[in-house]
Amino acid sequence: AMEKRFFETGHPRDLTLFFAAGQGHRDGTGGDHYGHEGMVKRVVGGHWDRAPKLGDLALANKIGAYNLPQGVITHMYRDIAAHNIGTITHVGLYTFADPRNGGGKLNECTKEDLVKLINIEGEERLLYKGFPINVCFLRGSYADEYGNCTVHREIGPLDVTAQAQATKNSGGKVIVQVEKIVQGGSLDPKLVKIPGIYVDAIVVGSIEDNMQCLGMPYDGALTGEFRIPVDAIPAIPLDAKKILARRAAMELPQDAIVNLGTGAPEKIANVAAEEGISDKLTLTVEAGSIAGVPYGGTQFGAAANSMAILDHNVQFDFYQGGGLDVAFLGLAETAPNGDLNVSKFGTRLAGAGGFIDITQNAKKVVYCGTFTAKGLKTECKDGKLIIVQ
Known part of the structure; x- marks a missing residue:
């Protein structure tokens, strides 16, 4: 509706868009509804990849643009709500989020410093500065006549409570989209x-x-309403990414607490289910699921049987405190010394997402990638990977 209004009237204009996780599916959905010159003036985001129009504006130096760690942004919501001076953390030190390396700025027209290097008790930390939130659009499941909203039919609560609090305490407006409105007081308060x-x-x-997810109807297995047999999860076809996932799965320690990133790593969940080893490890996803089988594609962030x-x-909180035994993550570029780039390459702005939060704190990290640029062509025959080009 806002995009339509902008096309028809030229308003609203000069917005600041603030988000942590990826918004959309690279097809005009999600954050791309805001991806028009003049509609947004500044974007502060964690995972940009799902909204290529916004990324194009940033790379063309047409908007102020920041890429901050996804987990840090989720904590910024809480600190904005509490009127704290900002979010103080070790996450991002020595990366591009560190002001000594750009402070998360993505282009030349981005001037304001949102990240400051500070020293507390003799230790370096980063201070991510908060700012007021004027309007917040949230997704709920049911609302009652008093405005109380559940998220029991969503893949998780995500940050809806913190975002609503941050907006309310900034003097802003909270707007919630739901499936239906029910009688006042009839909702379970725990929901x-x-x-x-x-x-x-x-x-x-x-x-x-x-x-429930883009193009996907409600699935109760992703909300905990019911469980599905693991063998009901369809096997994925054998391709280069599945072969990567099978090799990566060999690095799984017994009874490990695991995080899976997007791309090739997300297929490790399918491999574990196919091999019957899902009960030998605990898979987790940034969005909030503990255990179960994480899904990929437009359902990334959700998990069945959590x-x-x-x-x-x-x-x-758990990730940044070192709770993960091992993380499996993708990569775009790597240097001989092991430096990695997953956020900005060629004409594509992906954003770091939770990569920085996780890699700086997990006990073990396994990177999954083909080490190729565009143009790789492969096929699988007789259980073997054949590189065609």
Whole structure:
């Protein structure tokens, strides 16, 4: 609706867009609704890859643009809500988020410093500066007549509570889209993640607008409503990425707590299910799932058969504190000394996502990639990988 209004009237203009995880599917959805010159003036994001129009504006030096660690941004919501001076953390030191290496700025027209190097008790830390949030658009499941909202039919609570609090305490407006409105007081209070006292407006969306994931209808296995047999999860075809995933799975220690990144690493969950070893490890995803089988594609962030589904920011508390035994992550470029780039390459702005939060704190990290540029052609025959080009 905002995109349509901008096309028709030229307003709203000069917005600042603030998000942690990826928004969209590289097809005009999600964050790309804001990807028009003049509509946004500044974007502060964690994972940019799902919104290529925004990335193009940043790379063309047409908007102010920052890439900050995804987990840090989830914690910024909480600190903005609490009116703290900012988010103080070790995450991002010595990376491009460090002000000594650019402070997360993505282009020349981005001037304001959002990250500051500080010293506390003789130790270096980064201070990520917060700012007021004027409007917040959230997704809920059901709302009651008092504005209380659940997220029990979503893949997780994500950051809805912290974002609503940050906006409310900034004097802003909180707008929540839901599937339906029910009688006041009829919702289980333990399911309410957005109290009505935070909410300014409720919008009832269409069936299409309320898809659980982009293009995907509701699946109760992703919310904990029911469990599905592991053998009901379809096997993935043998290709280069599956071969990478099978090799990476050999690095799994017994009873490990694991994080899987996007791309090739997300297929490790399928391999573990196919090999019947899912119960020998605990797979986790940034979005908040503990255990189960993480999904990929437009359902990345969701997991079937989870044992628990935490808030996005709470999951990153655990990650940043070193709770992961091993992380499997993708890569775009690597230098001989081991330096890695996953965020900006060629004409594509992917953003670091949770890469920095995870790699700086996991006990072991395994990188998965083909070490090729565009043009690789492969096929699999007789259980072997054949490089065609």
